[in-house]
Amino acid sequence: MRNGDSTHQEPQAIKASPPLRTEPLVEPSSTPYKELPKGPVGRSERRIDGPEKVLGTALYGADLFFGKADYFAQVVRSEKAHALIRSIETGDALRMPGVVAVYTAKDMPGTNRQGLIHRDHPVLAEDRVLYRGDGVAIVVAESERAVRRGRDAVKVLYEELPVVADFDDALAEDAPRLHPDGNIMGGKRIRKGDADAALSASDVIVSETFVTQTVDHAFLDIEAGIACWDGHLLTLHVSGQWAHEERRLTALALGLPMEAVRIITPATGGAFGGREDLSMQVYLGMVALKHPGKTIAMRYSREESMRARHKRHAMRIHYTIGAMRDGTLTAAKITVYSNEGAYASTGPAVLRKAASHATGPLRIPNVYVDVYGVYTNNNPTGAMRGFGACQMAIAYNGMMDRLAERLGMDRADLWKQNLIHSGDAVTTGQIIPIATAVECLDAALRQYRAKKQHDRPLAPHERRGWGISVICFGLGYGDGFPDASRATVRLTPAGRLEVYTGGVEYGQGLLNMAGQVAAEELGMPFSLVDVIWADTGRTQESGSSSATRQTYFTGNAVKIAASELREQVLDIASKLLPVHPHELDLHDGKAVGRFNPSLVVPMAKLIEEGRKRGYSLEASGIFKPRTVCEDFDTGQSPRSFITYLFGSHIAQVVVDMETGEVRVERYVACHDVGKAINPQSVAGQMIGGATQGIGMALMEEVVMDGGVMRNANFTDYILPTFRDVPTIETIILENDDPGGPFGARGIGEPPLIAATPAVLSAIGNAIGVAPHTTPCNPQRVWELLYPDDAQTPYAARLTTAPPHALLSK
Amino acid sequence: MATDSTTWQLRCTVNGRPIEAEVEPDETLLFFLRDKLGLTGTKGSCLEGECGSCTVIVDGRALNSCLVLCPQMQGRRIETIEGLANGDKLHVLQDKFLASGAAQCGYCTPGLIMAAKALLDQNPNPTEQEFFEGMEGNICRCTGYAAICEAIRSAVQQWK
Amino acid sequence: MFLQPRQVAEALEARAKYGAEITPLGGGTDIVVVLNRQSTGPRHFLDLSRLENYAAIRRENGCYVAGGGATFAQLGRLEVKALSQAAMTVGGAAIRNAGTIAGNLGTASPAGDGCVALLAIDADIELSHATRGRRVIPIHEYFTGFRRTALVADELITAVRFPADWRTAWYKIGKRGSINISIVCCAIGMSPRGNVRIAFGCVAPTVMRARQAEAIIAKDGLADASIEAAAQSAMKEVAPIDDHRSSASYRRAMCGVLTRRLLRELRQDAPRAAGRAE
Incomplete structure (x- = not known):
């Protein structure tokens, strides 16, 4: 499952000098940041909440x-x-x-x-x-x-x-005002260099309008x-x-x-x-x-759940990109209209995410982005896995396919030529110390080419194609928001290790992450760990389980708390053993002498002794890294997000050229997660996220018609089934993050973000027409193939002003 | 048997236990199991047979308990997720689901395990086609299907 | 009221007595969805699942006779390709274990996959009444309008008879790999004597046959030109609408594609002499 080792590369930018080994007691490591885990970190420990889930005894809301x-x-x-x-x-x-x-x-x-x-x-x-x-x-x-x-x-x-059904209704001059300030909820811009001048000096300019759909979370637990x-x-x-x-x-x-x-x-x-x-x-x-x-x-019933809840923003993205004949990108000019629905919800954050991720991991010197959120009488749109970033990934990946076609270049070559490297900046001007987009792409390509499966022969009406996506993702809220996570760890009289976090476990593996980090730090067997979570009466604020932030934030908070508790435990041990605490290590539920392995005290004894001597046997940690607000006029910030994640997916599809049906045949997903604290859980997030991304690429779509949702049920809001997703080949790269717990970054959102564009790219490669509208259900693919037969070609639906005409600023 | 009364005397067995209860005839088996018997391991989600979260086994066949009316269960033998483990010992499917990481949010898990059990009870060594036919009615939204396939396939090896 | 008779005769009596007041219940896969969705659904049920022999499928003079309670899982094992494939595209295993052919015919949805397959093989529907006895209706006379049929409210669908020896082909277009509601589905059947039936779902208020396309094949056989003419004709004969599942223009085009594809498939399967009308 983990192919990371062969492709592990030391990041260029932080090629540090050899570690200073003045302290002989410290474990030598290859970089100053590297901590070699000896316990549960890096192991696929079984889920803490697994037994009750397979037994059916876990109590969800309606079970109460x-x-x-x-x-x-x-x-x-x-x-x-x-x-x-x-x-x-x-x-x-x-x-x-x-x-x-x-x-x-x-x-x-x-x-x-x-x-x-x-x-x-x-x-x-x-x-x-x-x-x-x-x-x-x-x-x-x-x-x-x-x-x-x-x-x-x-x-x-x-x-x-009168119902404001869509962008165009909302922006019409005589549109009813849905909110006191009008129908524009807000906006966000990026100004870097001079995009207009650079475009006019470019050898090639490609423009496209992408239309992404409204998506429902469709979690099963209503x-x-x-x-x-x-x-x-x-x-x-x-x-x-x-x-x-x-x-x-x-x-x-x-x-x-x-x-x-x-x-x-x-x-x-x-x-x-x-x-x-x-x-x-x-x-x-x-x-x-x-x-x-x-x-x-x-x-709620399923219908109520779908009718009441917010949705993923549908976006219309006008994208113009310029390049020189050799493939070097020169400029991007991007305008985004985002359907906010009836209320703001998380909208402002989504707009910001869209703007800051408008060019993804591409190195483009001149960038001009305007993002507008437009109120309509649809469901409010708000947070959904990969918000803002996933719609933009569809666009910039789609542009790279179109540009490669126009320039007659290999897609992977064009990507590699333009991906940021360690030490380069993303669109917001933030310098990325460890950028592994190229490594991810290479690893995915290697996997795809090396294990070329035996493709079945095609029928005359079928075409096969494959596609690439490369993405980056800034984790956490960022933008100067006071984002913090707190955790408490405690050794109980019964000899168990309790970890308290305010974070929510909804399947992503937070409990194991927090528990494994704490157990690692305290040298405790994972079987002795309990995690108490998301109870405002018992746990401290740990921020939201969203924005791919819990591993980084709560992982760090737990590690900080656990390392303080570790000092207590070592101190107790040093009272029992005739050695300095620095000469002791915690390992496998015992304090052990580093230089004299015969010095051993079991944890139970340490806890007992600690209680007698009045130690609290409890410690709390807070992790509160700083980010810097993006400049209002230019969107620039030296550190808009706490850190960035990179990934690359490859999809292979077969398209029925007569019916437009698409079948995903093969799928490779590669992400650099810094450190996989629980590799099985990381792979699970990659596979689950890719599955949702495939759903977004091919089938999922909330159909709104004059403010009425036409498919508020699972008969018509359809999700990928067993037959829609091939084996997803996961590649986990581990290039330590300098600030992450044991080098870990996170994984939640990027797999979804990368999946949709990879499938679209594959469809474009198969049929020779690049998709611009999601989802690519059979009808849409057929419309791409036979635009003359289609009675509702997408172009006819685009009635607002052409790209950028509204934006002469 | 015919009755004009508004309630129905239901007799059936659930996980081997004989049940006698007065039910409303338009009550679904899902509601009965969860809200009358307290067997909340069986989950409701779409309530239209599209997701499989509510799958139980009735006389050896998988059924969507959200689409079954209680009187239809007269005399039937019903198995739910709660009946699988033997004391502390997990059923092989439960164990493999745990080992393979096939349960993340866990909401689809009971239904998947029951669908898999119905499939393997009838056909201990399914072909790929038969595997998909048996499992395709169960949706997983968060884990993806790879770990679930792996779990069921490794359970096949130990199926008795 | 919930009735659970053991004998077909009892069920017919109950149906004759209560008529539209009582809803026949097969597997419940359509009716209980309605109950779950709204608080005002049917209240009185006639459970057909305990009727003796009602779910049996038997072979008789080159035909299958399926009791109304035969499930999709049972139909999925028959050697009538279009019907078994259609049955296996209905829902997942749990739905196929519950849903019955009488239920599919009773609901008479224009998207009824089983209905389309049966329409392509000239099935006969047996409708029974407690005192009036049985009547047999050819399936092409059974569907009378959007979710309306020849079934009278005091009757039950007791059996479906269809030939076992027709060559058939089936294709269903949906948005994903399984548990699909059809966007368009098509079944084509060809009798041993070469009669062709081209049936569609989701392109009209009822499942329907493209009779002019059939006539073209009957007249000119399965040559490329006549297949093309039949496909063109099918596209003109259907009357699809735009809805949240697809557009009318896509559906119409697919009727041509599927007619062409399935007729070619039948030609390929055909013994050399077949394919010409007699």
Whole structure:
């Protein structure tokens, strides 16, 4: 599974002088940063939460109802995409047997506002609804049957307003204003060099407009949870991605002091950014406040989940790129319209991510980027795995294919000629000390070429093709945001190692990462580790489980905490053994003499002794690296993101040239993760992410029609199945990150980002026409092949101004 | 058997245990297992037979419990994820899922394990085509399928 | 009300008594989806899953006779290529273990894969009534409109009879490798005497046959030119719409592609003399 060793290269930029070996007790290593793990780090330890998941005993949100729920609540949601609320008639609902109460905005005790960045989204609509799915009222009843009937009996009278269905509607001069400041939510720009001048001096200019789709997270574990207010504390068991932020937002909306809210995250079946915005926390909390002592339960149906939740931003990307005849890139000029839907959600961060990742790992001296977020009466769009970066990766990878075609160059050669190396800067001006894009591409190409499988013979109507993608990704929030993670580690009297993190485990492997780092640092067997997570009553703030940040941030916080605890333990040991702490090591659950292996004290004894002597046997760590705000006018920053990740994928497809059906035949994914703390888990993230990326490339699409979602179910919102994904050959490169725990960076988002463009590139290679619209379902591929037969060619749908005409600034 | 009453006396076995319960005739097996019996290992997700999270085995065949009405289970033998392990000892499929890293978020896992068990109970050595036919109705959103295939294939080697 | 009779006669009596008030329940794979989606669904059910012999498939005079309760899993094992392939593209294993042919015919969705396959092999549908007895309807007269059929509310679909010896071909276009709702599906059947039936799903309010295309093949055989003419004709005969699954123009074009592809496939499979109408 790991092919990293053969391709491991020492990064150029930090080719450091040999380590200073003045301290003979320190493990010599090849670079100053390299720490050689001896324990669980680097091993595929079984998942801590694995047994309960395979046994079916893990308790997800809806699993908490049994034997607990007193009342059930459901949300009445808007049936209109844009309307004024004239009245809400609750009488019929209240007369339904079993219905206990119906609440509307006027019953909300606090600000009634939610929103991760702007608090712009009424939890219950006050006078207006902005999308079909906005919450309007809450019904409470004694049974789920009754609550369903009660919900259907609430009558809302609307006065319909014109629907802003898409970018073009929103930007029209007479468009209805969806928010006080108009329909442009915000924007972001990059100005580097002089793109216009460089384009006019270029030998070749290629332009294209890419249209990416709205995507749903489609996690299988639908939103569900329980809540109870005991008169002092509101306890919510609801899945999210950032328990402490959910506490803040819930308290704000409900008008409670933060201390009065406790969030406990249950087992969580996937998130992918879809649990970053609040889901039902405030609804549940409000009902709990009205019914003290009662346990309130709520769950969404799949349809409600899809209609209520935010989505991935659909984007329209106008991309112009210039190059010299030898393939050297000169300039890029890029305009992006991003469909924000009804509310801002994470939108501003998505715009920024799109701008800063607009040219990916390409070295382009002159760059001009404008990104606009446009409000519409669609679902709000917000966080989803790889946000902003994945849409732009479709564009810049697509441009490289087109440019290679125009220049008559080999695609891989063109890439290598233009990829940044260690010490080069990305578009924001940030210098990347260890840039391994070329290494990733080489490793992927080697794997693809070396293990060329026996391709089946093609039918006359089939064509085969392969495609490359190369991406980079800045992890963490960056941009000067105060991003920190905290962790606590503790040795218990029972001899176990407890790790406390506020981070959420939703499948990605956070528990093992944190546990393995702590066990490594303390020389404890992994089997003795327990991880306590995402409970605002027991754990400290660790930031969100998003932005590919937990390995880097919480991994470091755990390591800092564990290394302090390690000092305590060594100190205890030195009291028992006649040696200095520096002469001791912790290994395999024991303190062992470095120079005299016969000196051994088991951890249980150390803990016992430590307790007697009044040691806390507990330590906390905080990791809070600094980033620097991007300049408002130019988007430039010396350190916009804490660190960068690189990856390259290769996909091979067969296309049916008559029907447009695409089958992915072979797939290679390579990422440089710095250090794989749990290689199986890293490979799992790579495979899962690539699978989602293949889904985005080929099939997934929320179909909105005049503000109405046409496919709010799994019959029509389709996900990749067993038959849609070939074996994904994973290559994990490990070039240590100077700042990461044991050199680790992270892996969450990049596999998805790289996957979609690799598949599109392969389709283009197979059919001879480069795709520009996702997903490339059979109809779209057929439209590329037979544009004259297609009644809805994509060009006809592009009615706004041509690229850059709006932007003469 | 016919009844005009609004409730239904359900008799069946769940994981070998005889069950007698009064149910509403339009209650689904999924709801009954989870919210009446407290067997919450069986998961609901799409509620239209598209994802397989709710897969249970009824008289040896895999069924989507979200699409079965309780009275249809009269006299049937139902197996759920809770019936697989023998005390502390994991079923071979559970063990292999754990070893292969086939359960990440874990939400699809019970359904996948039950679908795999139904497949291997009927056909202990499936061809690739038969493997896909048996498993294709189960969606995994976060782990991808490679580790799941590996887990089931390594369980085949130890299938008794 | 939930009735669970053991004998077909009992089921027919219940159906005759309650008519549209009671919903026949086969595998539940269509009906329970509706129940799960909305709080106002059918309330009274006639469970057909316990009827004696209702799920059996038997062979009789060169034909198969499938009881209405035959599941897709059972149909998937028959040697009628189009039908078995169509059956195996319905859902995943758990759906195929539950879904029945009577359910597919009863729902009569224009995307009913089983319906399309049966339409291509001139199946006969047996509809039964408690007192009026049985009537047999040729499948091409069965579908009367969007989700409307010749089945009367006091009858049940008791059996489907179809030939075992037709050569058939099947293709379904969906957006992924399995558990697809068809964008377009096509089944073509050819009788031993050379009669050709070209059936489509998802291109009209009901599953449908392209009769003029069939006539072209009947007249001119399976030469390249007549296959092309049939494909062109099929594209004109269908009446697809734009919806969230696909565009009308794509569907129409695919009717041509699939007609061409499947007729060629049948020609290739054909014994030398066949392919000409008699």
